[in-house]
Amino acid sequence: MDLNWNLLLQLLLNGVIVGMLYGVVAMCFVLIYKSTQVVNFAQGEFVVLGAWVCWSMIAWMELHFIPAFLFALVFMTLYGVIVQVVVLRPLVGEPIISVIMATIGLSIFMQALMNWVFGNNAESFPDIFGGWKIEIGGLQVEAGYLLSFVLSIVVMLAFFWFFKYSRWGLAMRATAFNQQVAASLGISTRQVFAMAWAISALVSAIAGIVLGLVNGVSTGLAFIGIKVFPAVIVGGLDSIVGAILGGVIIGVLENGAEFVDGQILKVGNMYKVAPFYVLILILMIKPYGLFGTKDIERV
């Protein structure tokens, strides 16, 4: 059989780059889960909303890309806080199922709202790169992908710094460990919760805008919210590093499956479901995911 190995390499490279972006969205999801114990089923919608807000600033307000981008980040940060305060704060202490229903409701509400405001059609961002691309060892990397790669790295480093060195980052980790202990140290858990949603929404917006630049914006972009589940479950629900690796694994698998499917099996669209098969396999072997916590047991 005559396989196109160059295509395989190209797909794997794309897989890593796209996977890192999945990882970034997965980090947003894990951040909220870890610090507030909320499973955010509206994660994908946060990504799309960020992209739409940036797009509308460019298309409707005729802003340049950079100001529109910054506006979208500020807007989404505030949006995250508002969602936490209005939707989730009243549910503190309620059963987990109520909280899950609330975030599913939020997801449906946001979808409907975005359809209403931005319509059902896919829209594309103006081409800010002018088709610019670079070549690395014979492989093509489009500017959009390069930007995605760079921003993913920047976000990951920022997360790392924030949680390791900043006062509020430590406070969020303390809250994730034990809310009462955190409160006893003088940390306001309310502020921590609001901050977790703010950061998550902000970073989701970055991911959404990058995706929008490459693929255009549409409600369908929320698919990334679904991709995030295998990523975080593979990585372990409460591990930020796991989220990144989970994202990369899913990205690579997807593209690997596309290759196998396109070149060998020719089933069509297999790449869309492959990650979920892998997910099931991994969970059978490691129920807590690759990086899920086992608590330190020491008295």
Added chain:
Amino acid sequence: MDGMSQIAPEGAAKTDDILTLNNIEVVFNDVILVLRGMSMSVGRGKITALLGANGAGKSTTLKAIAGLLETEDGAITRGEVLYNGADVTYVPADKKVRNGVFLVMEGRGVIQDMTVVDNLRLGAFSRPGANTTKEIEEIYEFFPRLRERTGLAGYLSGGEQQMLAIGRAMMARPKLILMDEPSMGLSPLLVKEVFGIIKRLNKELGISILLVEQNANMALQAADYGYIMENGKIVLDGPAEELANNEDVKEFYLGGGERRSFKSVKSFKRRKRWL
């Protein structure tokens, strides 16, 4: 206005007590009444011991003072907490910490998946802009053995975790430390060490201390004044020395008291009240 200022400036309080509880009632989940008219006070610059059997409500008392009942769906339903003469009954926990009230929780509350240094840094959370690097050095002077522990706090021994918990409290520069069973699970030698530290905090740093203990012997030796609680309220109080010599206290908490006759009415009554 009634003359009593809302936030009494430090030292302006009329009494010598840094903390006073008046008739506190605490209810969990809207139905479980745990404190039933708890009244006590903590002298400024003093060590006050709060003793009592398991389930008496000692930890609940400390959480009520620190404002930490909310996370357990508990609430103060009656009575008042006065700190420096000001009513702080419903002041949230983070504000209380900023005002100088710090609880070292039962089981130490050390953040296991963080390093010793990060735990200490978090102690100063209520004081943004604090030079934590320098202050952590001061903590190491107090607890030299923490300096060598560079790993996660979860891997420290019980004694080291207790030291860390106390060091972390010091980072908040508190005026009143509430300490919940610091000797829990420690060997006798370590218990002595921990009590020595508590006395140093009190004598050298002038921190007032409310000390909850099962180890009544040690607690009454260290304390100036003591309270004994049972079933959600105080049943006996007095200067620590007096309590340590009280026959009933001896028999119930200190051990080694000679067996007393059940026919002794006074003792029998008190006994029943305590059980």
